[in-house]
Amino acid sequence: MALRTVVLWCPDWPVISAAGAVGVPPTAPIAVIWANRVVSCSAAARAEGVRRGLRRREAQGRCPDLVVLRHDPIRDARAFEPVLAAVEELAPGVEAIRPGLCAVAARGPARYFGGDRAVAARLIEHVTAVTRVASQVGVADGRFAAGLAARGGEIVPRGGSRAFLAPFPVGTLELPELTDLLRRLGLRTLGAFAELPPRDVLARFGPDGARAHRLARGMDEVPLAARVPAPELAMQVEFDPPVDRVDTAAFAARALAEQLHAGLTRRGLACTRLAIEAQTEHGEQLTRLWRHEGVLTPAAIAERVRWQLDGWLTRAAAGAAERPTAGIMLLRLVPDEVIRHSGLQLGLWGGLGDAGERASRAMARVQGMLGGDAVLTAVLGGGRDPDEQVRLVPWGDERAPARPADQPWPGQVPAPAPATVLTDPVPVEVVAADGSPVGVTGRYAVTAEPARFAAPGRPATPLLAWAGPWPVDERWWDPAAARRRARFQLLGADGTAWLVALEAGRWWAEGIYE
Helix, strand or coil: CCCEEEEEECCCHHHHHHHHHHCCCCCCCEEEEECCEEEEECHHHHHCCCCCCCEHHHHHHHCCCCEEEECCHHHHHHHHHHHHHHHHHHCCCCEEEECCEEEEECHHHHHHHCCHHHHHHHHHHHHHHHHCCCCEEEEEECHHHHHHHHHHCCECCCCCHHHHHCCCEHHHHCCHHHHHHHHHCCCCEHHHHHCCCHHHHHHHHHHHHHHHHHHHCCCCCCCCCCCCCCCCCCEEEEEEEEECCHHHHHHHHHHHHHHHHHHHHHCCEEEEEEEEEEEECCCCEEEEEEECCCCCCHHHHHHHHHHHHHHHHHHHHHCCCCCCCCCEEEEEEEEEEEEECCCCCCCCCCCCCHHHHHHHHHHHHHHHHHCHHHCEEEEECCCCCHHHCEEEEECCCCCCCCCCCCCCCCCCCCCCCCCEEEEEEEEEEEECCCCCECCECCCCCECCCCCEEECCCCCCEEEEEEEEEEEEEECCCCCCCCEEEEEEEEEECCCCEEEEEEECCEEEEEEEEC
């Protein structure tokens, strides 16, 4: 008999994960795209006719306001961790089936909370309270049946999984080749498939068919693979009386850093992002995340804690608006991001590079005093415009581009990029030999060969060479946001080179080559 199982399902999880990553409300019309096809969409998008499997352009044609986001399974799994942790608080031994779907044995929680319905109600309430994520719960004999029950929020009676599964189409098995064959044989429901003798199924359809046959009969293919709960890695120290001196708190933080690093090392882990948390005597909560390009050693952890404490307490002494009003009574170090780590790889001649380490310390110290956004570094990514290809991120944060660089960007100007990108494009003139303005037709052909170029504050310059146009036709389906441009590269006789664009009949300079 199949194990009584509770399955928790978060509808449209790829949409929720992707929307949270870019700050878009999940109630908006959203489609998550992979290989130019929709893999998940929000309820608002489905109301406009968007469905899984549609091509991107067809989906945008059905819903002009559609927000298109990239599918990222790793991001989905990472975002699902808080949900798994919330389920583990009530029912240890949870199994992550896939991002957005998890299962747990029902026997223990049902006995503790007073039945299957009580378990379902408590899980939904607790997950919503902790993660602010909507979920549905199903309970049945077997993980497969419980997963389908979760889509309707149903509690299947004990021994009733086979009858519950019988009306479902064979397509719910998610085995395209097998389900197509079953349909051609006239077996369109799981109930009809389950009526076949197991020996005949194995002989006709092979091992995959036999496993699917077990699912159709309400039996699990494999038992639950419960994950081991993550150990508590955070370290904390309490101060009595509360401290308001940096050196006093930093002395305790040094020992705390050693304990944290030792605990991670025993588990073969290393910390790459650290959360420093402090609580004052008046209940104020102070938190700052620190990321390191490599791994945080005990000395690096202690340094960052000291710099952060110096920033908090110095800010208080300086009378800043966001200052703690009392001494610190609790200090906590939380490894917010860890990786598998077996040792530190030093440089070829030993050490880590004194110059780079000194620069890193200086910039981290400035961040501790002025805030995480006080030191910014540039990250190059994708995009059509030169100014949208660069993203400024705080020093030490993950250097992820705003847009993937490996995606096709029709209309992107080829390398090299302009050395200077103008924040605000300036109006310029590009004229032909007879002095008439140069334009571009609807098919992006120039009306005349560019001969002279004039920028504000500069005399008109004859052109030695030019290249282009590179057409850009963005959001053509949305008249309010549509943009049509044509970019050119111009080389003047005075040695200057410019990136210019023609839009709505006017020429603009976007960058300067050096």
